[in-house]
Amino acid sequence: MITRFVQVVQTSAREYSDVIFSRQCVGCDRLGKVICDNCRSLIPTLAQQRDAHYELWFGAPYESVVREMINAHKDHGVRALTQDLGMVLGRAVWSAAMSSSTTRPIVLVPIPPHATSLQRRGRDTVFEIAMKAARVVSDRGMPCSVAPSLIRIHETQRSAGKSVSERREVHGSFGVRPGKLILSRVIAVDDIVTTGATTNEAVRALQAAGIGVDSIACIASTAARR
Numbered sequence: 001m002i003t004r005f006v007q008v009v010q011t012s013a014r015e016y017s018d019v020i021f022s023r024q025c026v027g028c029d030r031l032g033k034v035i036c037d038n039c040r041s042l043i044p045t046l047a048q049q050r051d052a053h054y055e056l057w058f059g060a061p062y063e064s065v066v067r068e069m070i071n072a073h074k075d076h077g078v079r080a081l082t083q084d085l086g087m088v089l090g091r092a093v094w095s096a097a098m099s100s101s102t103t104r105p106i107v108l109v110p111i112p113p114h115a116t117s118l119q120r121r122g123r124d125t126v127f128e129i130a131m132k133a134a135r136v137v138s139d140r141g142m143p144c145s146v147a148p149s150l151i152r153i154h155e156t157q158r159s160a161g162k163s164v165s166e167r168r169e170v171h172g173s174f175g176v177r178p179g180k181l182i183l184s185r186v187i188a189v190d191d192i193v194t195t196g197a198t199t200n201e202a203v204r205a206l207q208a209a210g211i212g213v214d215s216i217a218c219i220a221s222t223a224a225r226r
Contacts, residue, residue: 026072026081027065034072034080039065043088047095050193050221054203054213057096058221059088062192066220070191074125085219086132089189092217093137093144096187100214104185105143108134108217111190111202112150112174124148129219130189145184149211150202151175170201176209185214193218 024031027039044060060066066088072078073085097106110126118124130146137144153175188202193216203213 023078023080026068026078034078035065035069035084040084043084045091047092047217048221049095049099054196054200055096055099055215056193056196056199056221057092057099057215057217058193058219059090059092059217060220062194062220062222070219073129074121074191077121079128082128082132085129085191087136089129089133089191089217089219090136092219093133093187093189094140094142096215096217097137097142097144097185100185102185102214105145106134106137107184107186108144108146108189109149109186109202109206109213110146111188111199112148112152115152126189126191129191133189133217149177149179150188150205151177170197172201173198174202174205176205176211186211187214188216190216190218191220193221 023034025033025036025039027035027042030036030038042065044066047057047059048061050056050058062070069081069085073081093106093108108130110124110130112118113121113124113126127146127148134144134146152173154173186206188199188206190199190202193199196216199216199218203216206213
């Protein structure tokens with residue numbers, strides 16, 4: 001109990017310090033900002049498309065400063081990076097939307113985290129970033145909202161450190177919350193895509209519930225592996 005209390009206090013202190021105090025740049029350790037202007041200039045400004053079972057767009061390769069930003073935001077509670085990461089995801093969502101022939105409003109459906117990750121972090125980081133991305137897309141004139149429609153019904157192990165075959169053992173991981181059928185353009189969103197197994201399974205679950213999925217968008221992608 002005491003250990004858990006200390007963890008909560010430490011996490012809260014880190015999060016508030018992002019707002020109140022200056023920090024080192026997550027990319028180069030330079031003092032002053034969470035992400036310095038030089039490192040921010042290294043973030044790609046154009047999204048790219050990746051070959052996958054479903055159409056997938058990503059804002060940046062999972063390397064260099066973007067990798068450090070995602071890890072700092074997700075595992076170290078650096079919430080000051082939410083806006084920048086939302087911008088990167090927003091570019092991927094925008095590109096995905098522009099490649100579609102339909103003009104209906106967009107609904108982003110975040111991939112939900114593992115229960116252990118949610119308990120440790122105390123927050124759904126993909127949902128937070130998706131909310132920022134939706135604002136980015138809406139501000140560019142394309143109505144966009146977020147619907148946390150997916151739930152985890154089968155807790156697979158976290159994919160970090162797993163082989164390609166182990167990462168693909170995700171069948172039946174997701175379910176869909178009961179409620180109104182989503183009639184807008186649905187884009188499934190995640191922070192990182194590696195093999196694509198998790199996002200493809202999320203799409204399968206949505207489609208099985210009668211929800212058509214237009215595409216997938218993520219902040220960053222590794223090189224496609226087969």
